[in-house]
Amino acid sequence: MDNIHDKTPRETVGRETTNRFRMQFQAAAFAALEILRGKGVDRVYCDYHDDFVVRCSVDGLIEYHFFQVKTKGRANQQWKVDEVFSLKKNKKLDTEEKLAAVRNSIAGKLFIHTIEFGGHCREVTVLSNVHFQDDVYEVRDHLACGKSNRAYIAELINKFGEIFAPGLSLSEEQLAAARSKLTLLQVSYIGETLEPFADAARNAIWKHSEIDLRKEEVDEIASSLVALVEAKSCAPIAGLTKEEIDVIAGVGLDDILQVLSISTTVYKTLLNGGDPSAVKAASILQRQLKSAGASDSMIETASRAKVSWDIWLRKGRHAFPEFDLELLLNDIDNRCKGWVLSGGALAELRIKIDEVLNSKLAEKFPTLTVELLLGGFCASIVRRAAR
Template identity: 45%
Template structure:
């Protein structure tokens, strides 16, 4: 009797297709992590207009960076000039068939965004798990440098209007549009499995937010991010108004906070308190308190009181002497250590704080009540567990 496992299937295209899509989702998920840096990137659209699109918003100015993800099964393969541009190294004559082939090429489909979206399209990029042939790299470099010399770059520059069916009276500047094309070859954060993506994601999260994840947390993050992009990419948009599209198919800050298990209320409270490392602080507070089996209201309160303490301390520096504040901070550190040695229980913390604020020497400091000291304890917690 022949079992299904005993014979190899006639083709295995489906499995390879799934792997390619997963790498596309990995690339989009990795790009979305830049949102954590807070440099203007605020949304990554998944499988919308292209494989993914990165939106950057600075003030009232919005720009879009379009990405196509092209992958090959063998990592030592390269994408040729013909595959990317529909051209050969030896040069080609200009005819309708050739123009049509170039028009349907990978590069042309990307370049078209620069025509359709004009100045709001900042860049268009071909991203791949393999390298591009030298002729492709040279062509793109020349187009970006606005000095076409090779046959391929010259063909694209001289026949721009014919390729993209641009009217003669159009105000589109071919050199500007063509210069937006770039390559991102042999990226190491996408692969057939998610191991490389996991490592890269962990590094990116630390680089953008200083959050240092454990191995288990990293795996959860990686799978959560890629699965999130998959869900976003598969969301149907029929009947959805334009202003609702980003929330449905775009990865935004709330999505990343959810994957990182950081509540928006805690993050917003820390941002409002001008915490320079709001993401890091939120991560430490939430992970520590969840391990202590605290509920969400307690976690929110801890963050809010930490902010209140930070504000009180900023004002106190203008009122009390450095010696007085240094003594107070030293005593709070000692209080924190005492709490830790007694097991870190919340009931113990409450008793310690209650007796602490009742001390006559603390009356010197106006407004220093139990809530503020609780906030001070959380400030110590963040400092110690952020190292």
């Protein structure tokens, strides 16, 4: 009997398609991590209108960034002009079939978004795991500036409205804006394995939130992020409302926090309390207190206590001598350090709090309570982890 590997497989398209989708999911998952910054990007739609779409809120205006993910099997391959734009350098765009080919090309499908969404379309991007040939960048650049010494590019510029906005009366300014929104992006964080994505995800999480993760945590988070995007990409959306589509097909902050094992309640409590690094603080508190044996409800109580402490401390800087406050903070930090080094048991934390509350120094601060000092210890936990 012949060995199965001695025969050429009849069909390999399924395997190639699986790899392509896997890389698409990785690209969307990586884009979703920018939500952690809390500055602009607030949702990523998966396989909705395009491979994925990033939604940004800028000064109250909603803008969209559309992505086409196109991959090749070998790293030394490059994308050519005819593959990206369906343009032939020595042929004119003189038939409806040729115009339709450009309209249905990789870049063409993206340009349609620039027309349909107008000012709400912020950018359109072809994202790939391999490089683009120089001629592809040349077409992109000449389209953006609106003129070219290359006949085939000049013709595309002149017929841009006819190709992508047939029947519409758009001004030259509108067409110029549409032509200028295409970008080309080659990235190394998508691939057949999860390792490059996991490495990039760790760096992105640190960049956007300063949360440092161990390798085993990163691997689990990376796998969960890609699985999340896959689920969002495959979920049926027919007949759903706009709000339901946001949840079913879109990745939002709540989804990211869940993957990072951060309580949305804890995060929002800290954010509403004025903590500019709420994601990082929530992650640190949850990890430390969870390892100490705290329940979810106790961690939420601790987050509220930290907010109360932060408010008390801000007011205290105007009500108490600065030297006394610094001594109090130093005492809390030293006892917190001792608690963490001793194993960080929850029962021991209460003992440390009582030690501060019953000290001679605490008599100088009559408004101190157990709850406030719990918040003070939580603030110290975050400061220690952030150093």
